[in-house]
Amino acid sequence: MGNKEDILSVATRLFAAKGYDVVGIQEIVDQAGISKPTMYHYFGSKNGLLVAIMETNFRSLLLELSPAAVYSGDLPATLTSIVKAYFRFALRNPEFYRLHLAFWFSPPSSDGFCAAKEWWEKQQQLLEMLFMLAANNHGNMKNRQRIYAATFLGTINTFIAFFLNGYAELDDNACHSLVRQFSHGIYS
Numbered sequence: 001m002g003n004k005e006d007i008l009s010v011a012t013r014l015f016a017a018k019g020y021d022v023v024g025i026q027e028i029v030d031q032a033g034i035s036k037p038t039m040y041h042y043f044g045s046k047n048g049l050l051v052a053i054m055e056t057n058f059r060s061l062l063l064e065l066s067p068a069a070v071y072s073g074d075l076p077a078t079l080t081s082i083v084k085a086y087f088r089f090a091l092r093n094p095e096f097y098r099l100h101l102a103f104w105f106s107p108p109s110s111d112g113f114c115a116a117k118e119w120w121e122k123q124q125q126l127l128e129m130l131f132m133l134a135a136n137n138h139g140n141m142k143n144r145q146r147i148y149a150a151t152f153l154g155t156i157n158t159f160i161a162f163f164l165n166g167y168a169e170l171d172d173n174a175c176h177s178l179v180r181q182f183s184h185g186i187y188s
Helices: 004-018 025-032 036-043 046-068 075-092 094-104 111-134 145-164 172-187
Strands: none
Touching: 004 025, 004 036, 004 046, 004 094, 025 036, 025 046, 036 046, 046 075, 046 094, 046 111, 075 094, 075 111, 075 145, 075 172, 094 111, 094 145, 111 145, 145 172
């Protein structure tokens, strides 16, 4: 081990398992098999490492999510594509997903919340755009894009949290159940 990706992987695993505030630099470098100067060379600080973890993973998520969120006139199909994109990402990156969900409940001034905030906002904006465009076909949805985006993402994250804690699977049945449950609320 020793390259930048290895350090990110080790730190993500440790932060997800123990909590960002509990894990020290020494534990990260010991498990990554590197020296402190190497870690500081790549990331500058523990917070710099956290910011890199958020950026690397959220960029990957957004690359997968962006094409899934393109609205083509069929809202249930688009919602299904989005859920599948999130599920695929969470299945490939369960430690990161657990970590970023934990930060959602952190104090807004904490390192974790601050490192993830801009990426949460990008997801929110992407979903808001979808619901704003869909409102052209569904008049009862006008001016509700912000709450719909937040509620949809919250529902997705709840299903993924159930999976991460061993209470559910992220399969087609879960996807269809989530979309059906969410859609029932927005269409009524």
